[in-house]
Amino acid sequence: MADGTAPTPEDPEQIQPKGDAGVNLLTRGGHPDFLDLPWGQPLAQWDHPRLVPMAHGISRHVVRFVRYDDRVYALKETQRGVAQTEYEILRDLRDEHLPVVEPVGVATDLHSEGGLNAAEDPDSAMLITRYLDFSLPYWYVIGRDGPVLADDLLDAAAVLLVRLHLDNIFWGDFSLSNVLFRRDAGALMAYLVDAETAEQSRTLSDEMREYDLSIARENVIGGLLNLQAEGRVEEQIDPLAIADDLSGRYQRLWNELTKPEEFSLDERWRIERRVRRLNDLGFDVEEMSINRDGTRLRIKPVLIEEGHHSRELRRRTGLDVQENQARRLLADISSFKAWLERTSEKEIPRAVAAARWLADVYEPVVEAIPTEMGERLEPVEIFHQVLEHRYYLSERRQSEVDNLEALDDYMRSILSHRPLERQLQLGDEFRQVDDGNDPENEY
Ligand SMILES: Nc1ncnc2c1ncn2[C@@H]1O[C@H](COP(=O)(O)OP(=O)(O)OP(=O)(O)O)[C@@H](O)[C@H]1O
Ligand SMILES: [Mg+2]
Numbered sequence: 001m002a003d004g005t006a007p008t009p010e011d012p013e014q015i016q017p018k019g020d021a022g023v024n025l026l027t028r029g030g031h032p033d034f035l036d037l038p039w040g041q042p043l044a045q046w047d048h049p050r051l052v053p054m055a056h057g058i059s060r061h062v063v064r065f066v067r068y069d070d071r072v073y074a075l076k077e078t079q080r081g082v083a084q085t086e087y088e089i090l091r092d093l094r095d096e097h098l099p100v101v102e103p104v105g106v107a108t109d110l111h112s113e114g115g116l117n118a119a120e121d122p123d124s125a126m127l128i129t130r131y132l133d134f135s136l137p138y139w140y141v142i143g144r145d146g147p148v149l150a151d152d153l154l155d156a157a158a159v160l161l162v163r164l165h166l167d168n169i170f171w172g173d174f175s176l177s178n179v180l181f182r183r184d185a186g187a188l189m190a191y192l193v194d195a196e197t198a199e200q201s202r203t204l205s206d207e208m209r210e211y212d213l214s215i216a217r218e219n220v221i222g223g224l225l226n227l228q229a230e231g232r233v234e235e236q237i238d239p240l241a242i243a244d245d246l247s248g249r250y251q252r253l254w255n256e257l258t259k260p261e262e263f264s265l266d267e268r269w270r271i272e273r274r275v276r277r278l279n280d281l282g283f284d285v286e287e288m289s290i291n292r293d294g295t296r297l298r299i300k301p302v303l304i305e306e307g308h309h310s311r312e313l314r315r316r317t318g319l320d321v322q323e324n325q326a327r328r329l330l331a332d333i334s335s336f337k338a339w340l341e342r343t344s345e346k347e348i349p350r351a352v353a354a355a356r357w358l359a360d361v362y363e364p365v366v367e368a369i370p371t372e373m374g375e376r377l378e379p380v381e382i383f384h385q386v387l388e389h390r391y392y393l394s395e396r397r398q399s400e401v402d403n404l405e406a407l408d409d410y411m412r413s414i415l416s417h418r419p420l421e422r423q424l425q426l427g428d429e430f431r432q433v434d435d436g437n438d439p440e441n442e443y
Pocket of ligand 2: 058059060177178194
C-alpha cells in the first residue's frame with residue numbers, strides 16, 4: 001500500500017510512533033498513517049519534505065499542508081478539546097450531506113524525543129482534514145475573476161448559510177476565510193471549512209438565524225476591509241454594501257424556501273407550482289405541511305433539501321456532481337434525447353437517452369482530457385466549458401463543431417493558460433502571497 005495507507009477502512013485506530021517522540025493519532029481509515037511527520041515540533045517550525053505551500057485563507061491558528069501522493073491534507077494546530085470537537089462536528093455535518101471539508105483525524109499527546117512537549121503545552125493538538133480539491137479561497141476568486149464572480153460568491157455563501165439553517169445549525173463564525181469555493185458550471189458552490197463554533201439543535205429560532213447572519217455581515221465587512229488595506233481589491237468596492245447584499249440574498253432565498261402561502265381550495269395547482277419553484281432553485285421539498293380551514297388552504301414546506309438536480313442526475317447516470325453542473329448536464333441530456341428522437345424518428349425512453357449520452361457524449365470528452373489539463377479544472381467543469389466553447393466556435397464558423405474538436409480548441413486556446421486549480425499553490429495563482437507561517441500575514 002503506497003505511503004503507509006492505513007489497512008483498515010473506516011475503523012478509527014490508535015497508532016503509536018516508533019522512538020521516544022510521541023503522538024496519539026486518531027485517524028479515519030483509507031488515509032496515510034501520518035507517522036512520518038515531525039509531531040514533536042510546533043507546526044510553525046516544521047521543515048519537512050511533505051509540506052506544500054497551498055493557497056489559503058486567513059486563520060488564527062497555524063495551518064499548514066502536507067502531501068501524500070496526489071492527496072493533500074490540512075493540519076491545524078489547536079487545543080485537544082477544540083480539535084476533537086471540530087472533528088466530530090465536521091463528521092456529523094458530512095453525515096448530513098452538507099458541503100464541508102472531510103475530517104481525517106486528530107493528533108494529541110504531541111511530544112518530542114526528550115519526552116517534553118515541544119509546544120510546551122500538554123494540551124496542544126492538531127486537526128487533520130483532507131484538502132478540498134478544486135477549492136479556491138475568496139481572495140483568489142475576487143482577485144482573479146473580478147466582480148462577476150464576486151456576485152456568484154455571494155450567492156454561494158447565501159446558499160451555504162441557508163442550508164445550515166435549514167438543518168438547524170448555528171455556525172457562529174461565518175467569514176470569507178471560513179468558506180471555500182468550487183467552480184460550479186458558471187457559478188460557485190461554497191463549502192464550510194471551519195466548524196469550530198458550529199452547533200446543531202432541534203430547532204433554530206429566527207433570532208439565532210439573524211444573529212448568525214449579523215456575524216457573517218461583520219466578518220465579511222472585516223475581510224473586505226483587510227483586502228482593501230492590502231490593495232488586493234479596488235478602493236471603490238463598498239464592503240458595507242456587499243455585506244447588505246449578502247443579507248438580502250440570504251433573506252430572499254430563505255423566504256422563498258420557507259414562507260407559508262395561503263389560497264383557496266380550488267387553487268390546488270399552487271402546491272405543485274411551489275414545489276417546482278423550489279426545484280428550480282435547486283431544492284427538493286421532502287415534506288410539505290398542508291392545512292385546510294374550510295375553503296382555505298395554507299401550505300408551508302417544512303423539510304427542504306438542497307441538490308434537486310444533482311440527485312436527479314445521480315439517479316439517471318450515476319454521476320456525482322455539484323448542483324449547477326448537474327443542471328447543465330441534465331439540459332444536455334435533454335437536447336441529446338431530442339436529437340436522438342429527431343434522427344431516429346421515434347420516441348426514446350429517458351433511461352436509454354441518459355445511458356447513451358453518458359457513453360457517447362460525456363465519457364468520450366472526459367476520457368480525452370490529459371491528466372495535466374485535469375489539474376487545471378475539474379473534468380466536469382471542463383465538459384461544461386467545452387459545451388460553451390462549442391457553441392461559440394460553431395457560431396463563429398457558422399457550422400456545427402463536434403465536442404472533441406471543441407475540447408481540443410478549448411484546451412489549446414484557453415485551458416492551457418489557466419492556473420492549476422486542483423490544488424492551488426501559492427505562486428500558481430495570479431499574485432504571490434507570503435506563506436511565512438505568520439498567521440497575521442496570511443490570506
Ligand atoms: N481541508 C481544507 N481544504 C482546503 N483548504 C483548507 C482546509 N483546511 C483549511 N484550509 C485553509 O486554511 C485556512 C484556515 O483554516 P481554518 O479556518 O480552519 O483556521 P482557523 O485558524 O480555525 O480560522 P479562524 O481564524 O477562523 O478560527 C482556510 O481559510 C482555508 O483556506
Ligand atoms: Mg478559519
